[in-house]
Amino acid sequence: MTKKIAVLPGDGIGPDIIAEAVKVLKKVEQKFGTSYQFDEYPVGGCAIDQTGEPLPADTLNACLASDAVLLGAVGGFKWDNLPGNKRPEAALLGLRKELGLYANLRPAIVYPSLVGASTLKEEVVSGVDLLVVRELTGGIYFGEHKRTTTEDGTEKAIDVLEYTRPEIERIVRLAFELAMKRRKKVTSVDKANIIETSRLWREVVAEVRKDFPEVEVDQQYVDNCAMQLVRNPKQFDVIVTENMFGDILSDEAAMLTGSIGMLASASIGAGNNAMYEPIHGSAPDIAGMNIANPIATILSAAMMLRFSFNQVKEADAIETAVAAVLEKGLRTGDLAVKGQPTLSTTEMGAAIIEEL
């Protein structure tokens, strides 16, 4: 059955890297006899330019009707001074909310051939393979935000952080399920010594873990986890946490690898909805120059095959091809060490397709 993919290249290097991911998927069709329909829609800054809205209704409807969304990146200098809800990033929040994408999965993997790219010592990061499971549709991101004036005329800003028990339970349960397919360890991160949402979070973890007796559970405060990621990242398998903590820790974890041009992500929701995107940004300074690294997007496409289409051997094939290309020493500019020859975006895409 043909899978409908809503393709949202977005801004900056988005179109460059998405083009390579689509080519890789077309090669997968040929090789494995799968079938994909690619429907391209504007999102972010280019959508603002075309329609005035970062997330036009047509784009949203196509995403809702798709089997999965593949997104490049959004944002750029040009739109930096627009008000919050009119900025390119608002499209991400809109997609998360409207598609109910409550879980953001961000693997941070140190590839053996790229271990030198990390700012951390080789013995500290080699072998790191962790997964941050971030809650994505709740918490302070979607609570009330307001400005008021106190009785004595002082200006005041207020943000509300809220979580219900079911919101916490579904993400924590997912983290345990994912851990069962990995190294069976869950680190739950909160600030239960200070905030009530974290205390509810801990209660839920205490309940859910009963259903996964094989999984080892560690509970860390967010400040400690920020330390532990630097001190000893190998201690982690699955990290599960709320929206804002996940935003911070997943970026920290990604940077440990030293090669964020390699890191994919999946945002998944109830039902069929899911969105896949590289974790890096739109890098407007190198847009259209054919030098961006397409691997994170290609690996995001692999995650799409695995999680949304259950095309496991196809996903494996892409990941194996990427690893093989790296083993051969092929590098885009962001990964190359001084003096190493570098491939363009399209050359890297072609090398991976060749390997497939």
Next chain:
Amino acid sequence: MTKKIAVLPGDGIGPDIIAEAVKVLKKVEQKFGTSYQFDEYPVGGCAIDQTGEPLPADTLNACLASDAVLLGAVGGFKWDNLPGNKRPEAALLGLRKELGLYANLRPAIVYPSLVGASTLKEEVVSGVDLLVVRELTGGIYFGEHKRTTTEDGTEKAIDVLEYTRPEIERIVRLAFELAMKRRKKVTSVDKANIIETSRLWREVVAEVRKDFPEVEVDQQYVDNCAMQLVRNPKQFDVIVTENMFGDILSDEAAMLTGSIGMLASASIGAGNNAMYEPIHGSAPDIAGMNIANPIATILSAAMMLRFSFNQVKEADAIETAVAAVLEKGLRTGDLAVKGQPTLSTTEMGAAIIEEL
């Protein structure tokens, strides 16, 4: 004039390390003719054991009446299952609020002789000397925390993050003032693309910076800052941020140095109130064993002389003595590399006093 110091050893290794800091201060009295009065009070777990309260009224009153508070550490396994407001850590929040300690200054310094202790590569961390200025009496720490049930019977937890303009202004201004005495760069960290308190924060920064035209200003989102600390920590001089972001980022920054047994902190308020403490915890597993590193506490005492008593040459003398001892290769167990001989807590204290 005699300076009154409220000495709060606290729990775990607190008494071990505080004892050495007090000895160092007594040596300073001898050498420089300054005069300190040391009044010891219980706080944290030991205060719970003695009085039922983590912050007994006597302790608080003594702190309010003091010229400065010198604290060891609080907490331990024994008190881990008490309810939130009865736990040792509640004493810290109580002291911050009651003494109005709105600014927490946490330097993260990589000592040349300890650069190898970092998990980061030498070229990335050598020379790092940054100061995190964390807002300490506002934000989500002191907003409302509650549990409710929604109309359909769902359990829900809520935390409120609030900041007034004056609360932000005083901490941002302090950060700029501190930057003027350093390398004149301020990195303000927020999440202005999502939360309203951060948008107000940015507005205040835009105002305050006008009074400091010489200071270079960078504004980073908190997720990006968590990355940048790993990617290139040398870019930072002063980082200023709100309470929860500061909790996370200051711990991450501290761990970059690899030697948190070395790091001091100051919490300062309006008027005379100030509290000085090491950033590390109470390490109950090694309490009373005479192996804890007293240097962070001794350097906290030096910060006290510098900031609260304006005894600059005395503070310099302590810091110089610590650096000299390290240069000589003297190490407590936490700093020693395999095979290196280690000093006990009291031996390290004695070595620093000798150097003075």
